[in-house]
Amino acid sequence: MLKSEKYPHLLVNTKAAQFKESDEGGLNLGQVAAVLRRRILLIIGITGLVATAAVLKAETDPPVYQGTFDILTKPVTGESKVIADVPQAINSQDGVSTDSKNSIATTIAVLQSPRVLNPIIEKLQSKYPDLTYKSLLAGLSIQSTAKSSEIIEIQYIDEDQQQVIDVSKLLADAYLKYSLEERQSDVDQAISFVNQQRKPLDERVKYWQNQLRNLRWENSLIDPAQKSQELSEQIAAFRQQQITNRVDLEQLVARYNDLQKELAQQPGERAGNSLLTENVRYQNILTQIQETEIETRQRAAVLTDDNPLMETLRQRKAYLLPLLAEEEMRVQKDFQSRIQSLIARDKSLSDKIKNLNNEMRALATISRNHDNIQRELQIANNGLTQFTTKQQALQIEKAQKQQPWLLLDPKLATVNNPNPVSNSAKLNLALGSILGLLLGVGAALVVDKLSDIFYTAQELKDTTRLPLLGIVPLRKELEPVTETNLSREFQQPNRASFFEVFRSLYTNILLLGSDTPIRSLVISSPGQGDGKSTIAIQLAQAASAMGQRVLLVDANLRSPSLHNRVGLMNVQGLTDIISQDLDWHNVIERSPLEENLFVMTAGPIPPDSVRLLASQKMQDLMNELQGDFDLVIYDTPPLLGFADAYLLAANTNGIVLVAGLGKLKRTAMQQVLEEIQVSGTPLLGMIANKSKEGTPVSHHYYQQYYKQSVSAERVGSVVEVENNYSALRRMRRP
Template structure:
């Protein structure tokens, strides 16, 4: 037979050391909550004990009397009086609170308390400054308010009355005596602050006057508007002048082109046609040309009349040329004049722009001076008004502080008697609760036991195949479970093991898991119960399952499944019996077969380590879909290690509430050293985990019962023969 494939789990040093790391790292919030729930009785006991002791102590202690009164105060600092209404001053939201802190320090100083001690020491010799301060509490009645609450406590009732009365009188006198000096300091402060303000106002007034005188202006904005208007006017004039230049240049070019033509072709010239003198000379030349043409038909060229006409024309042509030159010079003169004017306008605009730029600097300086002058004037005005208000306040004689309860000094009874019993009960309860929580954490830490699956998973960082809820009736489960359809309550719990078996199957994605060893670190973790329930779940899912009781030291599976332990594993190995004759079909499940342990041998390790045992394990794995070996605990016994090396691996059952951390750490180290294939862990007896709801399964089975009943009746007749044959072939 082929040896079983091993599915090893990497128990690296990091995983093996995780127990130590977790122990040193402490508990998280979830673990703390679980610890407090487990140790609630210890916490309640310590809390109740300390609270009771505190109450008893309060009843035996002498009563403590409390004298209290409240004083309405106002700010006492001179500078605060000055700047509290100044808008430019930076406000402080906590100013009232800071003022009260300063006031409290003054009221507790030797300056205020020493006169009281001198008056009361003849009557109370034990009264000192330190004892008075230790028993005196001064605090604001309202946060950031102006009401001070004064409390004095002592076990002498009359002493409380006397001290409270003198304290109230001393605090009122203190406020009345210091008022005048405070106002004088405030007035002095105002006067000192006014002097530099007066100088600043004069300085900026002189600066403003000099600026206006040097630049010959009153208002820079008005001057800027005037310059802007002049610049706009000159620019418009410059634009018009340039348009006129362009027109003259164009007409001049037209004139030059016309002058190139013959005199007879210039009649239509628009420029020369506007010159009357040129037109008269041109008309005379044209008239002479007409007469020459007319008389040339009558006279010969050498005729005196023809000669006269030609002379007259020759006389007119120089005159025409002179007139053309004069017209050209006139155009040139006008163009030069307009160009000179354009240059003059450009210079004027540049000068004005320079003036505007200079004015901008002047205007900025003017605005800065105006702003500084206004700030100085405002400050001077405010300090002047504050000085007048302080002088008015100085003339008044009203007391600044006042008692909210004027009858306090006339009372002959203590204002309040403190309830020590209630206070001690609260303090004792709080202290007891804290000590109880600390004791619970310490006791739980020293117990060194796993209590939850989450704690087990976070501590070991190893695969957790499933979590089995705590069910006390499963300690003897197996024989009491009937075949057929499970009851809803039983089925809801049975689903936990179906899921567990499915998780185990998923571990062997390449090669199916055919055999495994179920063991635990010590006794009482529930490994045998897990083995039976897991075998039932696999058999109910259609697998041929063999459950082998390999615990040859203390066999118990036969009692749990309701079988006799006459012959078993010991007989197969030691007497060469055929294993087919030893296994029995379980009364719990049709596909579940059981091989009991048989008689207890003198040396179980020798039998399990034999070659016969290895051959038997190979035969069993080849004949069944799944073989489950229930073995002794791992600590102190080698049985499980011997068997696990010939299976797909070992499944470790951790009994929550019983398994110690040190035991689990030792087992994991032994598994790692031995190289035993490790599949994962099962958290058993979990109080936090619950199976699927009973109501859910009850409703499910009610809905499916009718359809299942009809289906069974129809199918039973047609499948009876096939079912019988299938059972015969599966029976070993």
């Protein structure tokens, strides 16, 4: 029998069995989203409760009074019209508080500062002793209006109506006084600053003007960019000529080489030559030679070699052959001359391009210096122009003494008669909803943490750090198959695809015993309701469908249930075999689910199941079963509180632990792993059952494959291939 010492890598290691919180590596957004989905009702309840409380508070709070007045920060006065067309004037920039969003925010911060508000508090301290800077600032609101950024709206809210009137009036006076003092001090400071900055700017402009003049005079140029463009155009033109010349040279050299090959042929073979046919003189001589040869052959049929006419023909051919050779030599020299001419032209173009490139490189340095000088000169000119314009504008503006800001309601009608304002129920509803949502999310996370339950396979894997053999989704398709729907198993894509989950699971278990095959295992779980019996049946069915001879043993002698799930009678079983020495061959039954699947029911419930399972007869029976079947699967009671599974696992290849997601507590899993570690029981891995995380990826790909190409016959072919593969593995076993 295969003992656990043959699988030392499967024993639970102390470090591997230690629990580790899933959030040690950082925030897992996927797990947080899953928690929020599970606790959505709690979140909605808390959000609704807080929002309702906020609305009720808004309805029951006493009314408050609000005083409002607007200030125009850019009044249209005769003075402003005079300087309206003068750029760089202070008033030409929409006032000190409205030239940009940043300046508006700065002005509002100043208006809310103790420097402006403390004098108001001192005046009203005797009448309103409870008035402080913090209380005044809490009821004060300053912001630009939506209609125009040049108008600032000031609001003061308090429960005392008279206090609203007094504070609002003093605020209006204080803000107008602040604007006048601020404007006068700004003008004086600006004039002093402009005068200080003009002198160094004048010197910078003169310096860079001299630098630009010297650079142009030393290099005899006006515009480096124009000169660079001219050189670039020349280089481009010469390069184009060089490319054209090289193309002509390559073509001419190729033709010359072809000519040399053709001249190596016999004169009679050159009649169809593409190069020599272009030479008329050559073709004429060649034609005469060919005609002479033809005539010689014709005369030779009737005349002897010493005939004068034959002698004449030979002399004619001898005369024409030197002429043909001279013409060939002349053609070769013509090609050589043209090649040399193109080579010389290419060298000349290369020299010109090289000289122009050298000139371009020198010009690049000059152009860079020229651009730097022009840039610095432009910056200096711009700065000098701005400060000169600013100086002129400030001189015009210096004479102004009018109030820069203007109250749009001089009588302060809304201040003298403040309107009661109740708290906004809509605002409280929005704020309450946001606060309630945050509290609900926090409560959901805390409650989920305190529930101490595994909800996802990833949580199980991260916490236990043990191998996860498979994930079984919570679907009705995974109910046990009966004889009525067995024939339609592969005709239904959902049923067949979920059956693939257990085929993959069995394959993963086989891979654990790559050196020595897995022949027997125990299916158990930490507690009741984890689905271990269903997993055992489906795993046995998958293994048998793949050609294995599988025996499913109901070793849960405390509460047997396998016979009901597979549709068999529990007349005789494991209890009878051990206690009455029955032949186990007469007790096992073939399952109606698969031809290769056999089932051994539990039999009558014994008074002491542990004594039976720990007996020598049980060990001998397990040895015989393992020798007769390819795979023996034992369904046992839960691990917590019972020793049954540990006794059986000691004589098998190990335990497969089934964890029911949504039910299994972390403390229970931790206790089970500690017991497994103490007992030294080999643990093959875990199966995450009842997963609600969605359809596995394998199921998705199986569905696609099924829709595209799988038919009932092809599924049968797959089963046949798997059976052949399993038979081959049995043949190779020692």
